[in-house]
Amino acid sequence: MPSMKLDHLGGLTAEQFLEEYWQKKPLLIRQAFPGFGDVMSPDELAGLACEEDAQSRLVLENSGKWQVENGPFEEARFASLPKKGWSLLVQGVNHFLEDGQELLGKFDFIPTARLDDLMVSYAPDGGGVGPHFDSYDVFLLQGYGQRTWRVSEQQDLELVEGAPLRILKRFDTLDEWLLEPGDMLYLPPRLAHWGIAVGPCMTWSVGFRAPSAQELGSQFLGYMQEHMKLEGIYADPDLELQLHPAEISDQMVDKVEAMLNAIRWNKADIASFLGEYLTEPKSHIVFDPPRRMTLAKFREQFAKKDLRLDLRSQMLTRENQVFMNGEKVSVEGGLDLLRTLADHRMLPASDALPDALVELLWPWYSAGYLHFD
Incomplete structure (x- = not known):
């Protein structure tokens, strides 16, 4: 509700945040998510970076020279990394981690259509991806460890020539904050910033789509x-x-x-x-269909169990149209229930669903887009 004060926005209402900060200026929220540091370990993140269907990168820096390696990685690669000067970044962690999807749900005051994904990064002491700017809004939530964030309002956005990332050639610090586990920093688009690990640390980035x-x-x-x-x-x-x-x-x-x-x-x-x-799912995403289930059995199961979107599924609605993973369906009945599924990523068990709605959900379940609890 717009009038509710949200702890993870520092006591602001969603309406206040949108009016005063969204795409306007940064906001630091101390202890937005208390106790958040133990959600995922560095080893678990490294393990995810070895998966074929995860998007991962290693960013390495040595004497001002930057290098990027794309995953999936072999476990041995992490054992051979130097003690400092690198960062591991994994995109779409919400596709693999239920806690990650639940975290994204805390930002539903921004339309789902604007949401991109959840990226998690790890860096040893002093690590980072250098001074840069993004074209999209981002919430930077500190997990394990500490990270210093510097921001600048500079208009000079000249980049380091030949770098594989958009590294700024010059950076003039305006503000600087040390983030502890559970602290969060919101940054609007095109605001220059620079994150530096203070000891080994992990940062969770909730990013929003901004297509050109x-x-x-x-x-x-x-x-x-x-x-x-x-x-x-x-x-x-x-x-x-x-x-x-x-x-x-x-x-x-x-x-x-x-x-x-x-x-x-x-x-x-x-x-x-x-x-x-x-x-539309990104090109690397593949759904895992469940064991074959008849329509009658599906209806029987739905009478007992809640139905949830697969972590990789994307669902939006407009008027009487429903969009599921790049497919459009026009519906006549059951629209409120489908909106519930899209908004909350789950539909409570029911034995009184309209036949047309069950016949729509069943092939989505068969394709792996939905799962029973």
């Missing part, structure tokens, strides 16, 4: 290409003799312009595109 206009335009045109159908073929019964046969004439340009002007889109097209685009 170029990316949205390219993806939308691809969507339109798949969904539009233009009638007719090029015809020129009024063709005129040309002095230069190899010249593209104004007559031809005008005819093609008239044909392409038939391309139209409206708000409904944009909404459908966003629903499919924002829920």
Whole structure:
């Protein structure tokens, strides 16, 4: 509720946070999540970085030279790392860790459509990824250990030439804070910042999507290409003799312009595109279908057990449309229940669901998008 004061926002209401801080200025919250440091160990993070379906990176720095290695990694790689000068980063930890998904639920005052994922990083003493800026909003929650964060309002965003990361060439510190386990720092987009481990530490980053206009335009045109159908073929019964046969004439340009002007889109097209685009699983994500279950057995199980979204599933709604992992479905009944599933990532057990809703949920369960508790 907008009027509720949230401890993990330092006693601010969600409405106050959005009005005063979101995309405007940083906010430090001491003990936003007390006792958070023991959620995951460095060894568990390293183990996750060895998994094929996890996105992981090692960032190494030596005498101002930066290097990036992409996972999955062999266990032996971690044994050969130096004592300092590196960071391990793993994206999409919420796809593997129930606690990670529950953590993301604490930020539901931001629309799910804006949420990207949960990244967890580990660094030995002095480690980090250097001074940089991001194009998206981020909440930096300190887990195990301590990390110093420096921020700058500098307009000079010149980057180190040839670096594999967006490392700032110069950094002018405006503020500096030492974060303890459970402390959290919110940073708006394009604010220069620099995190430095004080002893070995882990940081949990809740990031939000901020696609560029170029990316949205390219993806939308691809969507339109798949969904539009233009009638007719090029015809020129009024063709005129040309002095230069190899010249593209104004007559031809005008005819093609008239044909392409038939391309139209409206708000409904944009909404459908966003629903499919924002829920489309990343290329490395693979779902694990359960053992085959008949529709009757599925209904029987649902009468006893809650149904939950798989940790990797993405679900959004708009009006009578439901988007699940890049697929769109228009529904006539049961919309409130589907919104509950999308909002809370679970649907309580029930023996009174409409047949149409059960018949919709069953193939999603069969595809591995849903699981019973």
